[in-house]
Every structure is written in structure tokens, then in C-alpha cells.
Amino acid sequence: MKSIDPNDFKVTAPIKLNDLPTDLKNDASDDAKENKLDDVREKLSAIQDVMYAHNRYGVLICLQGMDTSGKDSLIREVFKEFNSRGVVVHSFKTPNSAELEHDYLWRHYVALPEKGKFAIFNRTHYENVLVTRVHPEYILNENLPGIEKVEDITPQFWKKRIKQINHFEKHISQNGTIVLKFFLHLSKNEQRKRLLRRLENEEHNWKFSAGDMKERECWDEYMQYYEEAINKTAKENAPWYIVPADDKDMARYIVAKIIWEEMQKYTDIKEPELDEKVKGNIEMYKELLNGEE
Template structure:
């Protein structure tokens, strides 16, 4: 009897991927996406999946690095205390740091403001064989800059290009940028960690009470929290206008960090599986050369053993 074909990893993890994927087809309403979704999991089961996903990711990254053809760009966006930092730490634990870089984009410097809005993100892109993680990203230029229009003035754009269509144009520029990356072998995965306002309050309180977390808290977080409805509306607009089949958004329920990490890890592993990553195979000439080297090393070992035996003292 022939064996049944094994299910692909993407099929196995699909329940934690497809419900949260939006590629621009159909309508998108952020309020329709639950923040406290747990799927069919409890925390114990989720941690087991997270551990399995870590091991898979380590294996995929080794092949990605060795093959040196594809690169992976992972984008994280969220409200403050959405869980970006802790998700990155938990999911990428054990990854070879030689092939992975995390970039946390803060307010742009004066030098960065003297360039186009994508410049600082372009120079941080992962090279072939590498994973690049953007903790906040080029989407801040359509988010914070839109919620706080005064920031746009600091970019010193010519007045003629700052029109009522600027956000629509930036969406178009970003979509074209991501399409360009995909056409050049960079897989783009975008995650919006969708946390509720109530959960954000609980995490802020936790930061205030825990001395090990107080450094994370800023009064600016409270000022931005007051603008919650505005941020939610802008995020909805961003997802609607920049989700595409080649660079979809994953709207991740983030009230339960353990479930969010299951979703993120599952998406990344399933996407890497589709790349059919393999270790490079040596050609015939290389194999012949390897055989010569092997024989030379074996001869060297034999000579070494012979010399050692000659130096052995005679037994009395």
C-alpha cells in the first residue's frame, strides 16, 4: 500500500493564518477583527505550538542563509504596548544572529529628514539569505505623521507636493516599493498586532507597577492613548490601501500574547516553507575536489598516528 502524502506545514497551521490574512480583496473593517481571539487553544497548547514553530524557524533560517537567494522582511506595527518587542524576542529566540537583524525605527534624525521618507528603511533592508525585522516601519510615515500633521512640516517637502492626496500617494509609493521588493526576491510579511484599549490600559498599569518595566513607560504614551479613535481609523485606512496578494496584512489578535505569537510564528514558517529552501548542492567538480581533500586529510591522520606510536616508551 502506498503511503498517503503528508500534509504541508501551511495546511497544518492554516487555522492560525487564513482567518487573520487580508490581501486587499473584499472589504476591511478593523472593528470586525476580535482582539481577544484564542482560536481552539489554551495557553499550554499554544506554548507547545510556539516551541515547535521556533525549531522549524531555526531550520528554515539555516537553509535561507545557506541558499543565499531569498530574503525575508517582517514588518511589525501596533499601538503602544501592543506586544511587538516581546513577540520578536519570543518568536526569534535561538535564531542565528549572523542572519537576522532587528531595526526599531524611532523619530527620524535630521539627516533622515533630509531624505525621502523611504530612505532610512531602504538602507536597512535585509540582504539575500537574511531576515530583517522592522519594529515599526515605513508605515509610521502614513500613521504618526498623519495623526500629527505638524511632523510632516519637518520633512521640508516642497509645498507643491503636499496636497490633499499625499496619503493616497504614499500608499501607492509603499505598495510599489513592496512590489519591487517581492520581484527582487524579498518576501514581505506585515503584522498589525491588534490590541484592545482595555488591554493596553492593563499593560500600562503593569509597566507602572513593575520596576523592571518602568523604563518602557513614557507620558507620551498616555497622550497618544487619548488619540486612540484617530489611530484606529488611520490603521484601518493603511490596511485597506496597502494590503496586496504579494504583501498582505495579518491582523493579529493581540490581547493574549501567547496566541498572537502562535499566529505570527505560523505565518512565517508557512511562508518560508513555500520558498522550497534547500542547502546548495556541490557540483561534480567540487565533489571530486572534496574527495581529494578527504584523502589528503586521512593520510595526514595516519602519519600523525604513526609518529605517536613511535614515541611510545617500551614497556619494562
């Protein structure tokens, strides 16, 4: 199996999604990919345990991608070795009435990871410059000053939102949240195949909705807005990675490997030293406990 270099997927210059592969065409067997993933996820689980004891950083994993790009199964497979207390998954759907009474970033702020933990955003704050750009009428539900009709939503409005998202990510990264963002780059043809499988497999019928077809019709618009959002928000403090997603097994391994490699940069994440007084009295404590037998 060819080695994976996370830098090959990191956005460091303006990208065109149409120029990037959705499938690496790696010749590795399914077993080989699973073995590689198994090795990395065990390492990730171990580093989360150390993070919990260190209690200085939280990690925010942002997953974006079109319907059927594999976000749910990736979360299940990459993080299944984690201690359940160390990882929390948030799936952001249409804002509810309580969320709409706050600004659009509020529900994301309150879901940020505690120190020592991972939080996974399955769909993220970027929905506010993706879905709402494709369907700007959704913005009217936010009851914003000066926005009475769709025509009031100008290009400047979207520029301001992108700037606010950059500020949000800069703020949280400066306060101990490690931000890693992944776009699962799926081809339109592969999405067609996956939607057909949902329809053909009775056990998975429930996953299909008519809305999937409606959103598929907007594919080109979504690609345009994804491209723009990624290019304008790919920062060192909150990098974007474009992950080929036609091969689910490979996509999971790539994401896990990137997270692992990024975490290695934080050399200060270590288990805390035992208090000197306690360390000096270890033998006494052992004798006391053994004496209870």
C-alpha cells in the same frame, strides 16, 4: 489546542478593525502555546540556515501595533533560535537629522535584508501614514517642496504616500525580498491594563512615558488610519495579517506559524548542490585529511 490557519488572519478583502477580534479566546494552556511556538521557531531557524546558503531571497517582517501591543517581546520569542548572523532588527523611531535630509523611505531602503537574511521592522515605513496623519505637523520637519504649513497637507498628499509605499513594496518583492506585514490588534482595554502594570511594577516603570497617555487619547484616529492603510496596501506581493494581540503567547505563535507557512511556498529555496568535481573527489579529500593524523 485548536489548529491555526494563517488564511484566517490574512487581509484579502476590505476590513473593519472594530469587527475583528483582539482575542481568540483559545482554551489552550500556556504550556501548550509555548510548546507549539517552540516547534515552529526551530523550523524557522532551520529554513533561515537554508536561505543563507541559497542566497537568493531576503525576508522582511513588518510589525505594527499600538503601544504595548507586544512587538518587542514577540521579536524576542519568535526569533530567538535564529543564528544571530541571519536576523537583524530595526526599530524606527522619530527620524534623526541625517534621515530627514533624505526622502521618508530612504532609511527603510538602507535597512532592507541582505539575501539569505531576515530583517524585522519594529514599527515600519507605515509610520509615515499613521503617526504623521495623527500629527501632521511632523511632516513639516521633512522640508518638502510646497509644504510650508499643516494646511498645505491635503488628502491627495496621503493618497500619494500610500501609492509610493505600494510601489516600494512591489519593487523590493520583485527583486527577491519576501514581504510579510503584521498588525498586532490590541483592544483599548487591554492596553489600559498593560500600561497600569508598567506603572505598578517598578522594574517596568522605565517603559512608561507621558507620551503613552497622549497617544492613547488618539486611539480612534489611529484605528481609522490603520484601517485605511491596511485596506489600501494589502497586496499578494506584500500581504497584511491582522493578529489578535490581547493574548501575547497566542499572538507570537500565530505570527511564527504564518511566517513558516508562507515560507513553504518558496519551493526553490534549497541548499546548493556540491560542485561535481568536488563531489567526485570526496573520498580523496577524506584520505588526505585522515592522512594528516
